[in-house]
Amino acid sequence: MPEPSSKGALGVIASLGHAVNEIAQRLGFVARFFAAILLYSGQSFRRIHLTIREMYFSGFQSLLIMLVSSLFIGMVLGLQGFETLQRFGSAEALGIMVALSLTRELGPVVAALLFASRAGSSITAEIGLMKATEQLMAMDMMAVNPIARVVAPKFWGGVLSMPLLASLFSAVGVFGGYLVGVVVIGVDEGAFWSQMQSSVDFRLDIWNGIIKSFVFGIAVSLIAVFEGYDSIPTAEGVSASIRRTVVNSALTILALDFVLTSFMFRGL
Amino acid sequence: MSRKLMDIWVGFFVVIGFSALLFLALRVGNAASANLGETYTLKAKFDNIGGLKVRGPVKSAGVVVGRIAAISLDPDAYEAVVTMRVNARYHFPRDTYASILTSGLLGEQYVGLDVGGDERMLKAGESFSRTQSAVVLEKLIGQFMLNKASEGAPNNK
Structure with a gap:
């Protein structure tokens, strides 16, 4: 069979097919990589200090950016919500608005986006550099499985940190809304909390938000460790894989959020 | 950094994460107040329930005494059957009037x-x-339009 020319309509179709093949192959690789992580994750729980170490780097060290940004997001929600609700004469519903938007959407989503750029990128950089400096290969030579020793603890550290960070994000955001709404603007404090409590449901709103953040944690951590492990072991290769981590994580979080929301809150 | 110090910081992180969840559950959500204590079931049939929702409040004199447990349609009479769980502390006479009301102009509906x-x-x-x-x-x-029309009819003659 003659080689098809790279020009004309056939060339376009060929490059399209090539791209689809590439994507399918990559997805298959991700799935096998995920299966390998799950298979070798026994060690990251038996030697729990490996996972605790990763929780320190990806969870604890993200605390500051999470707390500051959630406080500001809560305060902005307080200002904007008051501005809008006041037009309809229902400024007391500010508490509901702030709490529902944080627990359902903004808490899990923004926390996951920040987590992807703060912790995900550094996970990718670390694994990518370990690959570039042939540390992963050296581990393999010493009969230490790099997936069990390096990748799985980083993955589980991220997965376990994410729901904690998201609930902190929502809680501090509600406090920020309280600061602006009640302390600065002067919405009635009793109405703010009681209306919030009467319409925020623990299982429906808060727990679904936690489930969301757990799913985002899996997605972001998987993308971060995969891109690091898959990176081309050069300086440009590592930088490209960090960029892919941030971009792919953001897109995956937003797409997953739409899917999860449509399943969770459709019956309302 | 020593492993001990790292353990302490991660423990601190986990503790404040869970206390944030507790804050959300108790202060922001209604995990504490949703529990009505001991309840018993009462039913009411309505021709039309409007926008009434499951878990909506049941109020007497403005005080929440229960929650709506289920809403279904009676297949014979084509009436809505609203099942309520009422706090066991409160009892109501047989001729109590159950009506579907709206809190405020655009608020939620309740019994x-x-x-x-x-x-x-x-x-x-x-x-x-x-x-x-x-x-x-x-x-x-x-109804209002119909009344207006019948009011206006004699004047036309």
Whole structure:
């Protein structure tokens, strides 16, 4: 069979097919990589200090950016919500608005986006550099499985940190809304909390938000460790894989959020 | 950094994460107040429930005394059957009026109980005999237009 020319309509179709093949192959690789992580994750729980170490780097060290940004997001929600609700004469519903938007959407989503750029990128950089400096290969030579020793603890550290960070994000955001709404603007404090409590449901709103953040944690951590492990072991290769981590994580979080929301809150 | 110090910081992180969840559950959500304590079931049939929702409040004199447990349609009479769980502390006379009301102009709908004077109280599983359906705005407007039309008719002659 003659080689098809790279020009004309056939060339376009060929490059399209090539791209689809590439994507399918990559997805298959991700799935096998995920299966390998799950298979070798026994060690990251038996030697729990490996996972605790990763929780320190990806969870604890993200605390500051999470707390500051959630406080500001809560305060902005307080200002904007008051501005809008006041037009309809229902400024007391500010508490509901702030709490529902944080627990359902903004808490899990923004926390996951920040987590992807703060912790995900550094996970990718670390694994990518370990690959570039042939540390992963050296581990393999010493009969230490790099997936069990390096990748799985980083993955589980991220997965376990994410729901904690998201609930902190929502809680501090509600406090920020309280600061602006009640302390600065002067919405009635009793109405703010009681209306919030009467319409925020623990299982429906808060727990679904936690489930969301757990799913985002899996997605972001998987993308971060995969891109690091898959990176081309050069300086440009590592930088490209960090960029892919941030971009792919953001897109995956937003797409997953739409899917999860449509399943969770459709019956309302 | 020593492993001990790292353990302490991660422990601190986990503790404040869980306390944030607790704050959300107790202060922001209604995990504490949703629990009504011991309850019993009462039923009421309505021609039209409007926008009433499951878990909506049941109020008597403005005080929340229960929650709506289920809403279904009676297949024979084509009436809505609203099942409520009412706090066991409160008992209502047999001639209590159950009506569907709206809190505020655009607020949520709830079941309001107007207590009657009967000596005998409703028991668990029994139904309110006297109910009033939700006000449907379109029907109200339709009625109003009809009244206006019939008012205007004699003047045309």
